[in-house]
Amino acid sequence: MTKEIIISGFGGQGIVSSGIILAYAGLIEDKHVTFFPSYGAEMRGGTANCSVVVSGEPVASPIVANPDIVVIMNEPSLTRFEPTIKPGGMLLYNKTLIKSQPQRKDIAVVSIEANVIAEELGQARIANMVMLGVMIKKTKLLNLETLKKAQRKRFVKANDEQLALNDKALEKGYGLL
Amino acid sequence: MAEKKLMYGNHAMVEGVIAAGCRFFAGYPITPQNEIPELMSIRMNEIGGVFVQTESEISAINMLFGAAAAGKRAMTSSSSPGISLMQEGISYIAGADIPVLVVNVVRGGPGLGNIAPSQSDYYQATRGGGHGDYFTITLAPNSAQDLYEFPRLAFELAEKYRNPALILADGLLGQMMEPVEFSSKPIDPKSLPEKEWALCGCKGRERRVVRSYDLKAGKLEVLNLRRAEKYAKIINKEQRFKTEYCDDADLVIVAYGTCSRVSDAAVKMARDKGFKVGLLRLITLWPFPMDVLGDMAKKVDNFLVVEMSNGQMIDDVKLATECRSRIYFHGRPGGGVPTPPEIYKRIEEVLGGAR
Amino acid sequence: MKMIFGRPLGLTETLQRYCPGCGHGIVHRIIGELLVKLDIRERTIGIAPVGCSVFADEYFNCDMIQPPHGRGPAIATGLKRTRPECIVFSYQGDGDLAAMGTAEIIHAAARSENITVIFINNAIFGMTGGQMAPTTLPGMKSTTSVKGRDIGKQGFPIKVCEMLASLDGPYYLERCAVDTPRNVIRTEKALKTAFANQISNKGFSMVEILSMCPTGWGQTPVQAKKWLGEVMAEYYPLGVFRDLSKEEK
Ligand SMILES: Cc1ncc(C[n+]2csc(CCOP(=O)(O)OP(=O)(O)O)c2C)c(N)n1
Ligand code: SF4
Numbered sequence: 001m002t003k004e005i006i007i008s009g010f011g012g013q014g015i016v017s018s019g020i021i022l023a024y025a026g027l028i029e030d031k032h033v034t035f036f037p038s039y040g041a042e043m044r045g046g047t048a049n050c051s052v053v054v055s056g057e058p059v060a061s062p063i064v065a066n067p068d069i070v071v072i073m074n075e076p077s078l079t080r081f082e083p084t085i086k087p088g089g090m091l092l093y094n095k096t097l098i099k100s101q102p103q104r105k106d107i108a109v110v111s112i113e114a115n116v117i118a119e120e121l122g123q124a125r126i127a128n129m130v131m132l133g134v135m136i137k138k139t140k141l142l143n144l145e146t147l148k149k150a151q152r153k154r155f156v157k158a159n160d161e162q163l164a165l166n167d168k169a170l171e172k173g174y175g176l177l
Numbered sequence: 178m179a180e181k182k183l184m185y186g187n188h189a190m191v192e193g194v195i196a197a198g199c200r201f202f203a204g205y206p207i208t209p210q211n212e213i214p215e216l217m218s219i220r221m222n223e224i225g226g227v228f229v230q231t232e233s234e235i236s237a238i239n240m241l242f243g244a245a246a247a248g249k250r251a252m253t254s255s256s257s258p259g260i261s262l263m264q265e266g267i268s269y270i271a272g273a274d275i276p277v278l279v280v281n282v283v284r285g286g287p288g289l290g291n292i293a294p295s296q297s298d299y300y301q302a303t304r305g306g307g308h309g310d311y312f313t314i315t316l317a318p319n320s321a322q323d324l325y326e327f328p329r330l331a332f333e334l335a336e337k338y339r340n341p342a343l344i345l346a347d348g349l350l351g352q353m354m355e356p357v358e359f360s361s362k363p364i365d366p367k368s369l370p371e372k373e374w375a376l377c378g379c380k381g382r383e384r385r386v387v388r389s390y391d392l393k394a395g396k397l398e399v400l401n402l403r404r405a406e407k408y409a410k411i412i413n414k415e416q417r418f419k420t421e422y423c424d425d426a427d428l429v430i431v432a433y434g435t436c437s438r439v440s441d442a443a444v445k446m447a448r449d450k451g452f453k454v455g456l457l458r459l460i461t462l463w464p465f466p467m468d469v470l471g472d473m474a475k476k477v478d479n480f481l482v483v484e485m486s487n488g489q490m491i492d493d494v495k496l497a498t499e500c501r502s503r504i505y506f507h508g509r510p511g512g513g514v515p516t517p518p519e520i521y522k523r524i525e526e527v528l529g530g531a532r
Numbered sequence: 533m534k535m536i537f538g539r540p541l542g543l544t545e546t547l548q549r550y551c552p553g554c555g556h557g558i559v560h561r562i563i564g565e566l567l568v569k570l571d572i573r574e575r576t577i578g579i580a581p582v583g584c585s586v587f588a589d590e591y592f593n594c595d596m597i598q599p600p601h602g603r604g605p606a607i608a609t610g611l612k613r614t615r616p617e618c619i620v621f622s623y624q625g626d627g628d629l630a631a632m633g634t635a636e637i638i639h640a641a642a643r644s645e646n647i648t649v650i651f652i653n654n655a656i657f658g659m660t661g662g663q664m665a666p667t668t669l670p671g672m673k674s675t676t677s678v679k680g681r682d683i684g685k686q687g688f689p690i691k692v693c694e695m696l697a698s699l700d701g702p703y704y705l706e707r708c709a710v711d712t713p714r715n716v717i718r719t720e721k722a723l724k725t726a727f728a729n730q731i732s733n734k735g736f737s738m739v740e741i742l743s744m745c746p747t748g749w750g751q752t753p754v755q756a757k758k759w760l761g762e763v764m765a766e767y768y769p770l771g772v773f774r775d776l777s778k779e780e781k
Pocket of ligand 1 (some may be wrong): 205206234258262581601657658
């Protein structure tokens with residue numbers, strides 16, 4: 001089993017963190033993982049994306065051209081990545097910030113009011129956690145408890161309050177659908 | 178077994194260099210290796226090492242020359258354009274028989290090129306790179322774990338033979354995060370033996386001189402012949418590689434670095450489809466593992482060389498196999514990274530019906 | 533309808549890829565206008581640096597060359613000496629000019645090459661992600677000086693105008709800034725002088741321009757302007773450091 005994932009949005013939406021948490025969770029579950037960010041001049045202009053591969057086999061290349069799963073946090077990312085998803089793949093998008101409708105009929109499409117939910121929980125910037133929660137539920141890729149562990153590996157300096165809030169966002173997403 | 182950490186390749190390299198007992202870094206920022214100087218600036222400060230952000234790569238390599246001539250483990254890292262600037266210094270260091278570690282996180286070239294992963298500095302790395310008769314020991318990692326482990330190996334080889342060593346990574350390996358295990362006990366720099374050639378003040382001994390020139394008639398020839406003996410010894414003893422599924426193979430892929438891990442997946446795809454395909458992953462690029470290739474050429478009919486360039490290592494494969502086998506090429510220049518299906522397709526083209 | 537404000541002919545239609553609040557765009561515009569005002573666009577050869585403005589070869593509507601990092605003044609020398617009828621300018625950042633190309637700028641100035649150098653001092657390496665530059669202020673944070681530039685280990689910034697003013701070669705040296713409209717106007721005047729000097733074969737002219745890099749400084753565009761005026765311009769005083777035309781009178 002190899003799952004190739006792309007996460008994409010604006011800088012500041014926690015794109016890189018989401019990718020690293022996912023990869024860390026895979027590592028905790030003893031899978032082969034890679035994480036690959038967009039880097040350098042590509043970062044100018046405020047967009048960010050990253051690729052994560054979670055697999056039972058050693059990962060050949062961390063670069064993902066045709067993902068199985070795509071998590072989209074903003075409008076430009078939808079335009080860019082929707083066409084690249086493998087037939088039969090899955091697109092999860094942040095409905096709060098994206099007004100267009102995905103067009104593909106050969107993939108599963110999941111829309112989430114991620115920012116609305118995050119703000120209800122008290123913090124817009126945990127929208128990425130809500131998305132991750134939904135994603136692992138829908139794909140059965142990794143366990144919820146592992147993600148909670150993994151976010152602690154990413155946010156080493158965060159206080160307990162923030163970590164608990166992140167947990168809540170993960171749970172909320174996980175319980176949504 | 179130590180716990181595995183998820184780390185950027187560039188960060189794993191920093192920890193590997195420090196674990197190898199190196200306490201001197203000089204370098205100049207350049208993408209895609211900026212994470213190395215950035216983390217070095219923090220880590221060297223923590224452990225009382227030296228970090229210098231230089232005004233240029235020319236300055237960085239000469240600082241290395243100084244630190245290493247003083248007998249200390251010293252390293253610099255850069256990416257292609259910066260490594261080109263260092264060539265003069267590397268030539269002097271090789272001419273003075275001083276061990277240093279130079280890391281090249283290769284990007285697309287020539288010129289300013291781009292910042293995508295590439296393997297187009299193979300010729301430069303394996304042919305000396307600068308002026309004069311010399312070679313640099315060149316290691317090719319293909320994972321974050323290798324980036325952690327190879328600095329130690331590089332320093333050991335460099336010191337054993339008093340020769341500069343190079344680690345040839347690429348933007349993909351540097352920028353990627355992967356699980357890394359801190360597999361070895363860190364070396365305390367104080368435990369490293371004093372070098373009998375190091376400059377440290379001549380109190381109580383003959384003065385020492387580190388230099389790369391000799392103008393006396395016939396003297397440089399003698400020195401270079403002696404260096405040739407050293408190179409022959411390295412070629413004899415230090416060829417490193419890994420083989421996989423090569424025993425019954427009709428076709429063997431030859432690759433290093435990123436291309437070797439991508440090829441590994443392509444080999445598995447081919448085996449699943451019934452093709453007898455193997456992989457020769459090169460770990461040392463200089464010395465080039467020519468002996469294993471020479472042996473293989475006696476029974477393997479086809480070699481497929483996979484490189485992220487227009488074809489550089491392929492020359493060495495032809496030399497090593499003495500053109501006894503058919504040699505095919507799959508290359509992605511200018512920052513392109515091959516995919517397993519793409520390589521598999523090439524295998525199919527070559528082997529056709531021969532499952 | 534009459535257009536009263538538009539893109540000067542000295543700039544191409546290409547969309548500039550600078551961050552919001554970046555100073556590079558302002559200086560580009562001034563140069564673009566001057567190429568037209570001084571009627572030199574069609575005989576100008578510009579030199580883009582390696583840095584965020586590496587893409588300047590796409591932005592200026594004149595002949596352009598993109599040299600190796602820091603070597604602009606050497607390339608300019610080659611161009612100007614073989615094509616003295618052309619106007620040659622080298623546009624450089626502080627990493628490009630004051631680190632990598634320190635030797636080139638000093639020697640071009642010492643030879644008083646008849647060229648115009650535009651030196652963008654934003655106290656940081658923008659392109660590579662905010663590392664320390666030779667011009668990073670003492671105590672200022674960067675990704676290679678995370679606790680602030682430690683002068684004990686990382687040394688002092690280089691004041692390029694002051695340093696070049698110690699040479700006999702330069703004809704004209706001025707430091708300006710682009711944080712306020714008033715300073716932008718002053719910058720335009722200085723750049724005009726620097727080009728005019730070349731047109732009348734006076735020799736080496738350089739204008740250093742203090743410029744905002746909100747991204748590299750970790751500030752908003754508004755904070756960045758304020759910081760430039762209040763902190764950076766304190767360390768790098770604005771003014772004319774050399775003007776030999778005064779002595780000619
Ligand atoms: C030989 C070489 N070394 C390093 C680099 C990487 N590099 C590109 S731009 C840059 C620094 C740019 O800083 P600056 O000149 O201050 O311009 P800014 O981006 O801030 O406008 C560096 C180090 C390179 N391109 N070539
Ligand atoms: S990083 Fe700084 S210098 Fe570069 S474009 Fe952005 S604001 Fe301008």
